[in-house]
Amino acid sequence: MTAVLDSPTTPVSSIGAPRLLAGVAEHGRVDHARHLLLHGAPVLRRRSWLVAATRDVNLLGRGGGAFPVTAKLAAMPSGRDVAVLLNGSEGEPASRKDRVLMTCAPHLVIDGALVVADALGTANVTIVVHDAAAHDSLVHAVAERTDATVVRVVRAADGGFVGGEIRAVVNGLATGRAVPGGRRVLPHVSGVDGLPTFGSNVETFAHLALLGRMGVAEYARTGSTAEPGTSLLTVLGDAPVRGVVEVPNGTPLSVLLPATTAPVLVGGYHGTWRRDVDGLTVDRAALRAAGSPLGAGVIARPHPGTCVVDEVVRVARWLAAESAGQCGPCFFGLPAIADDLAALAAGAGADRAASAHRRLALVRGRGACAHPDGSAAFVGSALDALADELAVHQHHGRCGRPASTVLPTPEEGTR
Amino acid sequence: MSTIDVDWTRCDAHGLCSRLLPERITLDEWGFPVVDGRELPDDLVRAARSAALACPALALRVGSHDAG
Structure with a gap:
């Protein structure tokens, strides 16, 4: 994959x-x-x-x-x-x-x-x-x-x-x-x-x-006025240039992801899903203000014709398993949220979405590290950005497309 | 200027804190405390300190927020 x-x-x-x-x-x-x-x-x-x-x-x-x-x-x-x-x-x-x-x-x-x-x-x-x-x-x-x-x-x-x-x-x-x-x-x-x-x-x-x-x-001869210099990004999925890319700060994300119609993940597994990247540039303060912090510089877009919902469920389960198990709200909350998401992918209705939102609020800010908050950002933004895809799943129990496999979920010991 | 902090790595969902300070601490569906983050009024500081002392896991701390 x-x-x-x-x-x-x-x-x-x-x-x-x-x-x-x-x-x-x-x-x-x-x-x-x-x-x-x-x-x-x-x-x-x-x-x-x-x-x-x-x-x-x-x-x-x-x-x-x-x-x-x-x-x-x-x-x-x-x-x-x-x-x-x-x-x-x-x-x-x-x-x-x-x-x-x-x-x-x-x-x-x-x-x-x-x-x-x-x-x-x-x-x-x-x-x-x-x-x-x-x-x-x-x-x-x-x-x-x-x-x-x-x-x-x-x-x-x-x-x-x-x-x-x-x-x-x-x-x-x-x-x-x-x-x-x-x-x-x-x-x-x-x-x-x-x-x-x-x-x-x-x-x-x-x-x-x-x-x-x-x-x-x-x-400061390259980059933007707000943030001079360059940045290293990792670009995955449906993009003309993939892998590790060094870009001048200020580069529009649309240069990396032209003609965006598919949802985009900005910032990695503690990042956010967006419907588009209109007006966004590689500018950490501006991206944070836009609700999509650049994180460690991961930009990913699933390929057309693939199911993003299934991929989000897979990553949500992986994030749950990555809890260090130190803090209860993260250890219990993330698996429960992943279950909510899986149920939504299988056609569950608004009550399950409400459950997911309630539990997302319960994990935010209640841990020793950024994992619960970051994971909540990933899932919460997916619920918003993938509303259309989730509606299809709710009506049909699935969308019929093959699951997107752009985001790696390494097994323990293989990283 | 007192607030309640939870050390989430210590908390084991015993739930005593919620019984001793129901005004500010409820429990989530897994039994872990949901703390109202507002500053404690003076008349609750004493109950908050009792809750912190009673915690079997020593996971609660009543402290001044800016020293946190």
């Missing part, structure tokens, strides 16, 4: 000149010699410079939360031991952009780690990665150069979807079990080794490397 993404090499492309993925389309993995030709050595900057520059280019975290990097940097205490954590666990099942980045452009990620570590005055630098190829590429990259001996690359056990959240990654390093804690202790207060930790997604660090190297003006 997900032939494109399950193949060993995810297609890689760009709209406009690639930055993070420079040289990848032509050469594959960018080794250290080629990296030096393309980007030069990392340009180290003072912390105050980084705080100002990340503010000026409005750099937002690329793991899904889109938190302003400048605020995260400014929140780090000075004058005491701190740690730097690069999250490359890529728990989002449909996303491939982080493993592509780490596999093909590992030196840019490492440069970013060195830039931040130097600015914060620490030698405590950890990259956590699950994917085997990405891990091997990073380990090889550290060995290819002499300036990265402080960088520790850790292969994390598969923590599933919820294990990818940065607080879960911190717990995984400390205890071997990547689940979020019950109290919301943020990494900048207590993270790796109990130290205040600057933690972010690996793509964020690659951008920090580019920003340090280019400076604000050059960095």
Whole structure:
């Protein structure tokens, strides 16, 4: 089923000149010699410079939360031991952009780690990665150069979807079990080794490397005024260009998904279904305001003639099974919601829809991590965006189309 | 300025909190507390602290919201 993404090499492309993925389309993995030709050595900057520059280019975290990097940097205490954590666990099942980045452009990620570590005055630098190829590429990259001996690359056990959240990654390093804690202790207060930790997604660090190297003006030469620079997206399903795509921020989603008539999933499995992408661009603040946060950058559109309802039911069941089982409303609520959805797909009426909506309200905000809320967003938006398809199912008990299989739902242990 | 916080990783749906503070805590269909998130008026703070102390799982906390 997900032939494109399950193949060993995810297609890689760009709209406009690639930055993070420079040289990848032509050469594959960018080794250290080629990296030096393309980007030069990392340009180290003072912390105050980084705080100002990340503010000026409005750099937002690329793991899904889109938190302003400048605020995260400014929140780090000075004058005491701190740690730097690069999250490359890529728990989002449909996303491939982080493993592509780490596999093909590992030196840019490492440069970013060195830039931040130097600015914060620490030698405590950890990259956590699950994917085997990405891990091997990073380990090889550290060995290819002499300036990265402080960088520790850790292969994390598969923590599933919820294990990818940065607080879960911190717990995984400390205890071997990547689940979020019950109290919301943020990494900048207590993270790796109990130290205040600057933690972010690996793509964020690659951008920090580019920003340090280019400076604000050059960095802002592409992208939009609101959000300069580029973004890595994973595009699945009915789209002319699939796989991992680097795009300038501000790119209209209609460029990626021309002539949209089918529903679109924006942001991944904690994202939202929409009827169209009219007027939407790759702009994290604008997408959030439009009710469709970009998340980890997944954009998916089922193929024409396939049943989206069945696919949503399958993913809803998968999301329910991905609950870490720590929090009751998530553990009991998500399976109940998936059952409601399955019943609707089989022709149940308005009472079952009401049940789904009531239970969605019961899981939102009632867990230790973003999983219940994100899953509720996925299902709740599907109920709205797929109203026409659900009406067909209600009348006929099904729609007669083959189920869409655009969204991967990996079995445990196969991720 | 007090509010009730639930540590969802600890809560085991014992339900005592809802009995001790029915004004602010009801139970959902699975027995987990649904907490009215508004600030507690002074006359309920005492009952809220009792509910927090009575929780067998130590999952409830009555605290000032901005320190949360």
